[in-house]
Amino acid sequence: xxxxxxxxxxxxxxxxxxxxxxxxxxxxxxxxxxxxxxxxxxxxxxxxxxxxxxxxxxxxxxxxxxxxxxxxxxxxxxxxxxxxxxxxxxxxxxxxxxxxxxxxxxxxxxxxxxxxxxxxxxxxxxxxxxxxxxxxxxxxxxxxxxxxxxxxxxxxxxxxxxxxxxxxxxxxxxxxxxxxxxxxxxxxxxxxxxxxxxxxxxxxxxxxxxxxxxxxxxxxxxxxxxxxxxxxxxxxxxxxxxxxxxxxxxxxxxxxxxxxxxxxxxxxxxxxxxxxxxxxxxxxxxxxxxxxxxxxxxxxxxxxxxxxxxxxxxxxxxxxxxxxxxxxxxxxxxxx
Amino acid sequence: xxxxxxxxxxxxxxxxxxxxxxxxxxxxxxxxxxxxxxxxxxxxxxxxxxxxxxxxxxxxxxxxxxxxxxxxxxxxxxxxxxxxxxxxxxxxxxxxxxxxxxxxxxxxxxxxxxxxxxxxxxxxxxxxxxxxxxxxxxxxxxxxxxxxxxxxxxxxxxxxxxxxxxxxxxxxxxxxxxxxxxxxxxxxxxxxxxxxxxxxxxxxxxxxxxxxxxxxxxxxxxxxxxxxxxxxxxxxxxxxxxxxxxxxxxxxxxxxxxxxxxxxxxxxxxxxxxxxxxxxxxxxxxxxxxxxxxxxxxxxxxxxxxxxxxxxxxxxxxxxxxxxxxxxxxxxxxxx
Numbered sequence: 001x002x003x004x005x006x007x008x009x010x011x012x013x014x015x016x017x018x019x020x021x022x023x024x025x026x027x028x029x030x031x032x033x034x035x036x037x038x039x040x041x042x043x044x045x046x047x048x049x050x051x052x053x054x055x056x057x058x059x060x061x062x063x064x065x066x067x068x069x070x071x072x073x074x075x076x077x078x079x080x081x082x083x084x085x086x087x088x089x090x091x092x093x094x095x096x097x098x099x100x101x102x103x104x105x106x107x108x109x110x111x112x113x114x115x116x117x118x119x120x121x122x123x124x125x126x127x128x129x130x131x132x133x134x135x136x137x138x139x140x141x142x143x144x145x146x147x148x149x150x151x152x153x154x155x156x157x158x159x160x161x162x163x164x165x166x167x168x169x170x171x172x173x174x175x176x177x178x179x180x181x182x183x184x185x186x187x188x189x190x191x192x193x194x195x196x197x198x199x200x201x202x203x204x205x206x207x208x209x210x211x212x213x214x215x216x217x218x219x220x221x222x223x224x225x226x227x228x229x230x231x232x233x234x235x236x237x238x239x240x241x242x243x244x245x246x247x248x249x250x251x252x253x254x255x256x257x258x259x260x261x262x263x264x265x266x267x268x269x270x271x272x273x274x275x276x277x278x279x280x281x282x283x284x285x286x287x288x289x290x291x292x293x294x295x296x297x298x299x300x301x302x303x304x305x306x307x308x309x310x311x312x313x314x315x316x317x318x319x320x321x322x323x324x325x326x327x328x329x330x331x332x333x334x335x336x
Numbered sequence: 337x338x339x340x341x342x343x344x345x346x347x348x349x350x351x352x353x354x355x356x357x358x359x360x361x362x363x364x365x366x367x368x369x370x371x372x373x374x375x376x377x378x379x380x381x382x383x384x385x386x387x388x389x390x391x392x393x394x395x396x397x398x399x400x401x402x403x404x405x406x407x408x409x410x411x412x413x414x415x416x417x418x419x420x421x422x423x424x425x426x427x428x429x430x431x432x433x434x435x436x437x438x439x440x441x442x443x444x445x446x447x448x449x450x451x452x453x454x455x456x457x458x459x460x461x462x463x464x465x466x467x468x469x470x471x472x473x474x475x476x477x478x479x480x481x482x483x484x485x486x487x488x489x490x491x492x493x494x495x496x497x498x499x500x501x502x503x504x505x506x507x508x509x510x511x512x513x514x515x516x517x518x519x520x521x522x523x524x525x526x527x528x529x530x531x532x533x534x535x536x537x538x539x540x541x542x543x544x545x546x547x548x549x550x551x552x553x554x555x556x557x558x559x560x561x562x563x564x565x566x567x568x569x570x571x572x573x574x575x576x577x578x579x580x581x582x583x584x585x586x587x588x589x590x591x592x593x594x595x596x597x598x599x600x601x602x603x604x605x606x607x608x609x610x611x612x613x614x615x616x617x618x619x620x621x622x623x624x625x626x627x628x629x630x631x632x633x634x635x636x637x638x639x640x641x642x643x644x645x646x647x648x649x650x651x652x653x654x655x656x657x658x659x660x661x662x663x664x665x666x667x668x669x670x671x672x
Contacts, residue, residue, distance in 0.1 A: 060525035060526065060527065060528075061525055168613050170613055171613075198381035198382055198552065198613075198614070199381060199552060199554075199593055199596055199597065200381060200592060200593060200596050200609065200610040200613070201381075201613060202596070202598075203596035203597075203598075203607040203608065203609040203610075204609045204610075204611075206598065206607055207606045207607055207609055210604075210606060211606075225525065225526065226598075227526070228597065228598045228599045229598050231598065231599065231603060232598035232599070232601055232603050232604070232607070233598070233603075233604075251603065252603070265527055266526065266527060268530075269526040269527045269529065269530035270526060270555065270599075271529075271530070271533070271553060271555025271556045271558065271559050272555050272558070272559075272599060273554060273555055273558050273582055273594070273597070273599065273600075274558070275555070275558055275559045276558070276559065276579070277534075277537070277559055277560075278530055278533050278534040278537065278559050278560070279559075280527070280530035280531070280534070282531070283527060286495050286497060286498070286528075
């Protein structure tokens with residue numbers, strides 16, 4: 001296989017909760033103590049995104065999927081680990097060196113009501129990234145570029161003088177996609193791009209993303225909590241739980257034969273049209289807080305197959321016969 | 337046909353909102369019924385009027401909204417014509433409501449126990465001690481771990497799933513005959529959603545409570561309800577037994593909604609998409625409100641709203657469907 005377009009190695013991200021030095025110090029039992037707390041959002045994630053594929057990252061709230069997206073884009077700097085783009089490490093680049101990557105990598109956000117500047121017309125919104133990344137283009141060239149990109153997402157170019165609030169949610173998301181496409185990126189990070197939309201509009205936007213992928217040869221890192229979308233859209237899927245990848249596989253493999261107990265529970269929880277009753281695997285308890293991570297496997301507290309080893313040793317992603325990579329001692333020991 | 341009268345019967349309900357520049361019609365000629373212990377799903381996209389329909393059942397439409405016509409018959413009495421005083425005896429007591437966001441419905445400065453006791457004492461003459469006992473029993477019913485402890489906790493100390501369990505416990509406090517649940521799991525993760533939906537379904541069956549479930553998720557409707565209504569632009573366009581509607585949808589909108597789901601398409605193929613989006617209440621199209629997005633639209637559709645026709649056990653408001661039924665009839669007559 002060729003080298004991946006984007007590669008994440010040993011990525012970790014912590015968000016400090018303890019505040020300034022003074023806030024960290026408490027007086028207890030007759031002595032001063034310093035306490036530091038952090039949210040462990042990502043705890044050692046390795047992912048490779050290959051050219052032309054759509055790698056979907058799924059998981060429930062708080063699993064770190066959006067943090068992965070933002071760290072890859074350079075919107076957050078990793079606490080540890082590396083991000084590589086086309087063989088070059090980009091998380092340490094500064095200033096002008098980042099610019100070419102800012103053009104090649106674009107992002108689409110969840111909420112099109114928040115991601116469009118309400119005081120800019122659509123024309124201005126779409127021209128801005130082109131002006132910034134292609135200062136050499138003259139006005140007419142920029143304008144025709146904007147027209148072309150608006151047409152390609154199904155927005156009438158005559159609407160350029162309107163503002164974001166004049167459009168419906170689906171149209172706004174099309175505009176957000178147009179803004180990402182305007183600078184001819186190679187790689188798009190889409191963070192829950194259809195979660196805020198209605199079912200019939202979701203289909204429109206999903207089709208648009210697939211069309212763009214085909215015509216522009218795009219590579220996607222697609223963040224979502226909606227497994228039905230993943231099954232339809234993704235080439236490969238990474239399932240995350242509490243900041244770790246617990247299973248990574250081809251979409252078909254993952255849906256046909258989920259191996260990790262968490263993946264199995266997650267898949268069984270999708271409400272399907274053919275169901276007459278809920279038929280999900282029951283998990284005990286709830287997701288623990290990422291402030292105090294459980295020891296060993298992060299899932300052990302809710303896993304029906306957990307044993308002593310799971311409580312102590314962190315499982316690594318290991319390739320299985322089916323082609324999936326699973327981080328689970330029970331799968332590794334063939335207990336499951 | 338049913339020979340006994342239904343528990344709740346809504347007849348020709350019109351709800352309007354008085355705004356500057358004239359009235360907006362949010363619900364137009366809504367008619368449906370709910371039997372004792374029946375589970376009814378109300379499906380539609382944002383702006384279809386699902387929540388207005390749910391609120392109007394408890395006559396909770398706040399100004400500038402008002403009920404402009406029709407009846408809401410509960411136990412032989414018209415809720416639409418009742419005084420606030422009389423309504424208060426029914427709300428929360430005989431008809432309970434569950435809302436989407438549990439953090440918005442629980443009072444953040446009162447403990448769970450206080451809120452539950454308050455609800456009981458508003459309707460029953462019991463001691464605080466006895467009320468706490470009832471509350472405890474209901475918390476056990478919704479399978480909250482260590483319920484005694486929860487009574488003295490505040491909403492922010494609970495997770496989202498736990499809060500929604502508390503809300504369900506509160507809804508059950510006074511043994512209502514109907515629970516109206518407006519998107520009860522939309523704010524929750526899939527695994528939690530599955531748990532909550534299964535719980536709600538079990539409780540309704542055990543206690544023989546009728547459930548009116550408002551949701552945009554057809555999968556959930558399929559799992560939980562026996563009958564469903566599909567709403568579009570303030571009208572019910574199709575209603576019938578859930579299985580029949582989902583397996584053999586008649587209205588082009590319902591068909592489109594189902595086919596637009598990613599789980600219906602072949603992975604990687606383009607999804608079926610309904611063009612355009614739901615009209616705003618400010619300019620509802622003439623005739624059938626779906627006609628601008630419908631592939632079967634004729635002049636008749638553009639001019640007048642179709643009447644309901646029966647196909648199998650399903651009532652549909654669509655000229656295309658009624659024409660097909662008419663043709664079939666003629667063919668049969670010609671055959672015999």
